[in-house]
Amino acid sequence: MEIPIYTVDAFTNLPFKGNPAAVCLLENELKEELYLNIAAEMNLSETAFLTKLQPTEDFCSGARFGLRWFTPKNEITLCGHATLASAAVLFYKKGNTNPVLAFETLSGQLLVHQRGDSLVMDFPLNKPEVQDRNKYNDILKAAVGDLPIQEVCYCKTTKKLLVRLLDTCDRSVLTSLSPVTDALLKSEDSGRIKSLVITVKGAPNTQPGYDFYSRNFAPWVGVPEDPVTGSAHTVLAAYWSEKLGKKKLLAYQCSRRGGELELELKGDRVDIAGRAVILLQGILKL
Numbered sequence: 001m002e003i004p005i006y007t008v009d010a011f012t013n014l015p016f017k018g019n020p021a022a023v024c025l026l027e028n029e030l031k032e033e034l035y036l037n038i039a040a041e042m043n044l045s046e047t048a049f050l051t052k053l054q055p056t057e058d059f060c061s062g063a064r065f066g067l068r069w070f071t072p073k074n075e076i077t078l079c080g081h082a083t084l085a086s087a088a089v090l091f092y093k094k095g096n097t098n099p100v101l102a103f104e105t106l107s108g109q110l111l112v113h114q115r116g117d118s119l120v121m122d123f124p125l126n127k128p129e130v131q132d133r134n135k136y137n138d139i140l141k142a143a144v145g146d147l148p149i150q151e152v153c154y155c156k157t158t159k160k161l162l163v164r165l166l167d168t169c170d171r172s173v174l175t176s177l178s179p180v181t182d183a184l185l186k187s188e189d190s191g192r193i194k195s196l197v198i199t200v201k202g203a204p205n206t207q208p209g210y211d212f213y214s215r216n217f218a219p220w221v222g223v224p225e226d227p228v229t230g231s232a233h234t235v236l237a238a239y240w241s242e243k244l245g246k247k248k249l250l251a252y253q254c255s256r257r258g259g260e261l262e263l264e265l266k267g268d269r270v271d272i273a274g275r276a277v278i279l280l281q282g283i284l285k286l
Helices: 032-042 078-095 131-145 171-175 181-187 232-245
Strands: 002-010 021-028 048-051 064-070 100-105 108-115 120-125 148-156 159-167 196-202 212-218 223-226 248-253 259-266 270-272 275-284
Touching: 002 032, 021 032, 032 064, 032 120, 032 131, 032 212, 048 078, 064 159, 064 259, 078 100, 078 108, 078 120, 078 181, 078 232, 078 270, 100 212, 120 232, 131 159, 131 181, 131 196, 148 232, 148 275, 159 232, 171 212, 196 232, 212 232, 232 248, 232 259
Parallel strands: 021 048, 064 100, 159 196, 212 248
Antiparallel strands: 002 021, 002 275, 048 064, 100 108, 108 120, 120 270, 148 159, 196 212, 212 223, 248 259, 259 270
């Protein structure tokens, strides 16, 4: 069996930046263990698997596809950058001419269209709820030490814990954080949290005008730090839109690789736009 595979840097227009994902184009579904074996072999935060839903169509002509995402450890229910990467492969490498691509996923139908040099994803908006921070003392200590915290929120749908640092903390404070993976895992083992998102208010009055910054740590799913995370921004967009009173937001996830996201809230959905660079094309021979 031969499977076409691509590696794509998502949420960037530069190679070796943004968030890398692998994208596999499948003629047929695989045995379940094979998905995880391939994802573990690729050893990226996510590997995406695309399947045709109509046997009469192909990756060049089809408009609807099945899409699953796997970390090196397990399958996940929502992934932004690997969705962006999948659409990039179909639009840029397969020459798909449909104006909108639809992906059937564990999070329902997700739509992606082109807008200039960007790809725009239509994702569900996931609003977090404010929490009593004292319930999270262990994980907060492991994550941010003694840094001042403005607010702690939790999103039950995505199992993401959002920690907003006080506005006196700037981007440099966020980038200097280096939580230890083992400490995070020991501080939270209930299964309730799958991702820790740390965020600070941006500087919208200085170029390029980011409304907020963030970093995302997910060792509970085998990803110590996810470089640029679309799913986290379904939560961040809901949070910061309410705090800033804005429907359109420009965000930057300031991991070592870094990546930029354009966000626009539309009711209970959010458009997440970004660019993508395809770096590698090959064949998996199994």
